[in-house]
Amino acid sequence: xxxxxxxxxxxxxxxxxxxxxxxxxxxxxxxxxxxxxxxxxxxxxxxxxxxxxxxxxxxxxxxxxxxxxxxxxxxxxxxxxxxxxxxxxxxxxxxxxxxxxxxxxxxxxxxxxxxxxxxxxxxxxxxxxxxxxxxxxxxxxxxxxxxxxxxxxxxxxxxxxxxxxxxxxxxxxxxxxxxxxxxxxxxxxxxxxxxxxxxxxxxxxxxxxxxxxxxxxxxxxxxxxxxxxxxxxxxxxxxxxxxxxxxxxxxxxxxxxxxxxxxxxxxxxxxxxxxxxxxxxxxxxxxxxxxxxxxxxxxxxxxxxxxxxxxxxxxxxxxxxxxxxxxxxxxxxxxxxxxxxxxxxxxxxxxxxxxxxxxxxxxxxxxxxxxxxxxxxxxxxxxxxxxxxxxxxxxxxxxxxxxxxxxxxxxxxxxxxxxxxxxxxxxxxxxxxxxxxxxxxxxxxxxxxxxxxxxxxxxxxxxxxxx
Amino acid sequence: xxxxxxxxxxxxxxxxxxxxxxxxxxxxxxxxxxxxxxxxxxxxxxxxxxxxxxxxxxxxxxxxxxxxxxxxxxxxxxxxxxxxxxxxxxxxxxxxxxxxxxxxxxxxxxxxxxxxxxxxxxxxxxxxxxxxxxxxxxxxxxxxxxxxxxxxxxxxxxxxxxxxxxxxxxxxxx
Numbered sequence: 001x002x003x004x005x006x007x008x009x010x011x012x013x014x015x016x017x018x019x020x021x022x023x024x025x026x027x028x029x030x031x032x033x034x035x036x037x038x039x040x041x042x043x044x045x046x047x048x049x050x051x052x053x054x055x056x057x058x059x060x061x062x063x064x065x066x067x068x069x070x071x072x073x074x075x076x077x078x079x080x081x082x083x084x085x086x087x088x089x090x091x092x093x094x095x096x097x098x099x100x101x102x103x104x105x106x107x108x109x110x111x112x113x114x115x116x117x118x119x120x121x122x123x124x125x126x127x128x129x130x131x132x133x134x135x136x137x138x139x140x141x142x143x144x145x146x147x148x149x150x151x152x153x154x155x156x157x158x159x160x161x162x163x164x165x166x167x168x169x170x171x172x173x174x175x176x177x178x179x180x181x182x183x184x185x186x187x188x189x190x191x192x193x194x195x196x197x198x199x200x201x202x203x204x205x206x207x208x209x210x211x212x213x214x215x216x217x218x219x220x221x222x223x224x225x226x227x228x229x230x231x232x233x234x235x236x237x238x239x240x241x242x243x244x245x246x247x248x249x250x251x252x253x254x255x256x257x258x259x260x261x262x263x264x265x266x267x268x269x270x271x272x273x274x275x276x277x278x279x280x281x282x283x284x285x286x287x288x289x290x291x292x293x294x295x296x297x298x299x300x301x302x303x304x305x306x307x308x309x310x311x312x313x314x315x316x317x318x319x320x321x322x323x324x325x326x327x328x329x330x331x332x333x334x335x336x337x338x339x340x341x342x343x344x345x346x347x348x349x350x351x352x353x354x355x356x357x358x359x360x361x362x363x364x365x366x367x368x369x370x371x372x373x374x375x376x377x378x379x380x381x382x383x384x385x386x387x388x389x390x391x392x393x394x395x396x397x398x399x400x401x402x403x404x405x406x407x408x409x410x411x412x413x414x415x416x417x418x419x420x421x422x423x424x425x426x427x428x429x430x431x432x433x434x435x436x437x438x439x440x441x442x443x444x445x446x447x448x449x450x451x452x453x454x455x456x457x458x459x460x461x462x463x464x465x466x467x
Numbered sequence: 468x469x470x471x472x473x474x475x476x477x478x479x480x481x482x483x484x485x486x487x488x489x490x491x492x493x494x495x496x497x498x499x500x501x502x503x504x505x506x507x508x509x510x511x512x513x514x515x516x517x518x519x520x521x522x523x524x525x526x527x528x529x530x531x532x533x534x535x536x537x538x539x540x541x542x543x544x545x546x547x548x549x550x551x552x553x554x555x556x557x558x559x560x561x562x563x564x565x566x567x568x569x570x571x572x573x574x575x576x577x578x579x580x581x582x583x584x585x586x587x588x589x590x591x592x593x594x595x596x597x598x599x600x601x602x603x604x605x606x607x608x609x610x611x612x613x614x615x616x617x618x619x620x621x622x623x624x625x626x627x628x629x630x631x632x633x634x635x636x637x638x639x640x641x
Contacts, residue, residue, distance in 0.1 A: 027502060027606035152541060160541035162548050169563040176567040180574045187578060195502065195604040214582070215589035218603045220512055222585045223504040228519045229581040233574060236523075240570045247563055451606075452503040 021117075022296040027451050030297075034447045035199060037292045037439060045291050050436050056429020063422035064139065072142050074419045080405040081398075081414035086140040088394040089424050091248055092276070093133035093431075094174065095269075095390060098241055099277020100126025101181060104188070105237035114305050116453045117297040120446045121288070122281050123185045128434040129280070130178045132427040137170070139423075166250040173247040180240055184233045187226070190216050191448035245273045252397065258339040259401030262327060268320030275313035275360070276390035278306050282383035286376050288439065297445050300374060307373040310386065314364030317393075321361065335406070343404050344396060348413060352392050353400070359389025469639050470619040471593050473600060473611045474631025479505055482608045485629040486511040494622050495614035500594070500603040522580035523573050530572025534565040599633040 025033065037043075067074055077084045100122035107115035138144050150171045152161050161168045194216035197209040216222060249269035252260035282303065289298045328340035344353045363385045366372040373379065399414050416424075438444070476482040482499060486508055489497055499508040542548055543555040553560075582588070594600055594611055603609045610631065612622050619636050626634050 031502075031605045152537060158546065160546050160548075162550065163538040163542050163564055164548070164550050164553060164557050164560040166563075169567075172564045172567040176571040180570060183574050183578045187581070191502070191604065198601040198604045210590050211588075213590075214587040215592055216587075216604070217498075217592060217594060218500040218502055218609075219585075220499040220501070220505070220509045220514060223501070224509050224514050225517045225519050225581045225584045227504050228517045229577050232520060232523050232577050236570050236573050236577075239566075243563070243566055243570075247567075250563070448503055455503060 021450070021453060021457060022299055025296070025454070027454070030450055030454065031195060031199065031447050033293075034297070034443050034445050034450065035196065038196065038441060038443055039199070039201070042440070043291065046436060046440065049432065053429045053432035053436060056426055057433045058426075058429075059422050060135075060426020060430050063419050063426055064135070067139060067419060067423070068144065072139070074417060076415050076417045076420050078412055078414065080410050080412060081402045083140075083398050083402065084414050085416050085420040085424060086136040087251075088391065088398055089427065090133050090136035090140075091269075091394045091398075092391050093129045093136075093427065094177075094248060095245065095273035095276045096280045097126040097129040097133070097177070097181070097277065098245060098270070098273035099281050100124070100129075101177075101184075101237050101241040102274050102277065103281070104184065105234040105241065108231070108234045109238060112305075113453060113456075114302050116449045117294070117445045118281065118285060118302055118306075119449070120185070120188065120442075121285060121444050122277075123181065123188070124435065124438045124442075124444070125277075125280060125284060126181050127178070127185060128431050128438070129277075130174065130181065131434070132431050134174065134178065135423075135427060137174075166247065166254045169247045170251055173244045177240060177244045180233070180237055184230075184237055187230055187233060188446060188449075189442065190214060190226070191218065192443050192446060194218065195447060196443070242270055245269045257401055258328075258333070258335045259344075259397065262324055264320055264323045264327070268317065268323070271313045271316035271320065272360075272390060272393065275310060275317050275364075276387060278310045278313070279383040279386035279390070282306055282310075282379055283387060284435065286380045286383075288444065292439070292444065294445055297450055303376065303379055304370075304373045307367045307379055307382075310383075311364050311367035314360060314367075314386070318361045321357075339401060339404065344400050347400060347404070349396065349400050349403070353396050356389055356392040356396050359385045360393060363389065469613050470616045471611055471613055471637040471639070472619050472622045472626060472634070473594060473597055473609055473637070474623075474626035474629075474634040475599065475602070476608045476610065476629075476631055479507060479608065481630055482610060483507050483511040485610050485626065485631065488629060489610070489612060489622070489625065492625065494618065494625070495612045498611045498613075500600070500607075500609040500611060502604055502606055505608075518584065519577060519580055523577045526573040526576025526580075527569050529576075531565055531569040533572070534568025535561055537568075538564055593637045593639045596637045597633075597635045599635065 075085065077086070103115050103122040104119040104126075108119070138147050141147055141150075149155070150161060150168065161171075163169075190213060193209050193213035197206055197213050200206040200209060246266035246269065249265035253262060253265040255261060285298060286303070289295055325340050328336040331337075344350070363382050366378065366382055371378075372382070403414055404411055474485070476485060482501075482505070486497060486499060490511070490513060497512055499505065499512060501508065538561045539556055542557075542561075547555040549555070600607075600609060610626065612626075614622050616638065623634050623636060
């Protein structure tokens with residue numbers, strides 16, 4: 001295509017000054033560019049990061065082994081703080097996963113084109129984040145080798161799970177979320193796996209990708225079913241993602257504890273999840289697009305839009321804080337008022353509370369400014385702070401609500417032990433390891449969907465030129 | 468035993484035109500192979516609506532009804548658990564799990580239905596014998612016809628006349 005017609009394409013939409021796809025490469029060029037990280041030799045930067053992630057993942061498994069061998073008494077949990085790092089990290093990781101589903105499913109239904117080049121990346125993040133999340137409640141049961149008791153199966157005990165418990169709802173919600181995300185991700189991946197099979201140079205790669213491609217031939221009969229299957233999966237993932245964090249919030253909201261017993265929890269948790277998830281996508285995508293040279297498919301437009309979503313969800317989270325405090329005051333309940341206006345703001349964990357307010361309420365306000373949204377450094381630092389902020393939010397919700405029990409004689413402080421920290425840092429390493437393997441073996445940007453996007457843009461440009 | 472005749476086309480228009488022409492001539496079972504979905508060629512090949520949504524609906528009904536009945540039977544019939552005097556058959560409390568089983572069964576039905584309809588997994592297929600066919604997942608637009616061996620030469624000739632490049636024949640080994 002000539003430079004002139006390319007320029008015309010870019011001018012199609014005055015509301016989109018930054019294109020979702022820079023330049024107008026052909027299918028083959030796109031394919032080569034997007035598969036390059038898979039076929040090229042291992043990069044130094046990748047190796048360096050891998051060398052950091054793998055030992056941390058090792059630390060996770062050591063800490064788990066130590067916990068299993070000794071018992072969860074090696075954690076800092078106590079009475080009254082029976083939920084601590086395990087549940088904080090569970091909620092934090094699950095929340096991070098939510099942006100992946102939002103990008104891949106909800107934005108697909110809304111026909112938001114800018115999702116195309118980041119959806120696989122975000123969806124992979126979802127899967128790996130949910131894996132980390134699942135580790136925590138599994139260990140927190142105390143005897144993980146009996147975790148299968150959580151599932152309804154005909155056992156010799158003659159018992160069934162108690163379906164009136166939000167904790168059982170959580171088991172179903174999180175496992176469904178993991179499986180559906182995995183299926184959705186895999187179905188979207190099949191055409192690219194076939195393209196990997198067909199562009200592979202070694203027999204081993206051809207056989208390996210060939211097995212996972214299941215025999216995809218790009219047949220019209222395949223596409224006909226694939227298109228609708230993918231759309232329907234997006235359709236059911238959309239309410240699913242909203243249900244998952246709502247159910248997670250029920251773990252808290254259904255109890256009678258001040259600080260947990262609030263009706264605002266489900267929407268506030270979902271907004272917080274998307275907020276933290278977008279922060280994590282930005283944290284990962286900004287370095288990755290630089291290292292792998294994906295700037296033409298993950299453009300400033302994508303970063304700008306993600307920043308706007310963070311601003312919107314950040315405001316929803318702030319509103320959640322406001323409502324919680326308002327309800328505490330309006331209820332006239334002295335235990336609620338004590339928790340929200342004394343313990344959280346002036347108690348022993350007050351610095352964590354104020355850090356949360358800074359990271360989640362103040363920091364996202366920079367996204368009102370275009371300059372901040374366009375500066376990758378500003379975005380990256382803000383995204384990191386939001387990750388921290390959302391972690392402290394879960395700390396505040398869980399630990400500050402628990403450590404001041406109804407009876408002052410039961411009050412106690414919670415301090416994480418080295419095992420708590422090792423498991424938490426270990427999940428970061430395990431997540432990083434999985435993510436780096438994903439970047440190395442699977443195209444991080446969906447080539448087939450970007451090719452489809454390119455065609456759409458071209459058709460529009462032609463239609464525009466005809467007028 | 469069957470033969471496959473394959474040809475590569477320049478653009479969607481040529482591909483659809485050729486598909487329509489071969490279909491008029493009634494040449495065997497036709498298929499198009501493209502790196503991105505091309506709805507026009509599905510129409511040209513006369514492929515109807517996909518039954519995947521119907522399969523999904525079956526999954527949703529089974530998952531929803533099954534999920535709810537499972538909870539009712541387990542908690543209200545087989546082994547009642549009294550929690551704070553709430554009813555054994557606590558419909559509102561059964562909703563979240565019913566929702567999750569609905570979604571899970573729907574997703575599994577969609578994916579397995581798609582696999583069954585597409586004939587997956589089938590890691591080898593005669594068309595893969597053609598080296599040039601490797602472009603079908605990258606940037607090539609291919610048309611294939613599954614025909615009787617005797618008719619193969621005629622179809623190949625027709626494909627060439629319609630402007631196909633890389634026209635090739637593959638015989639299925641019995």
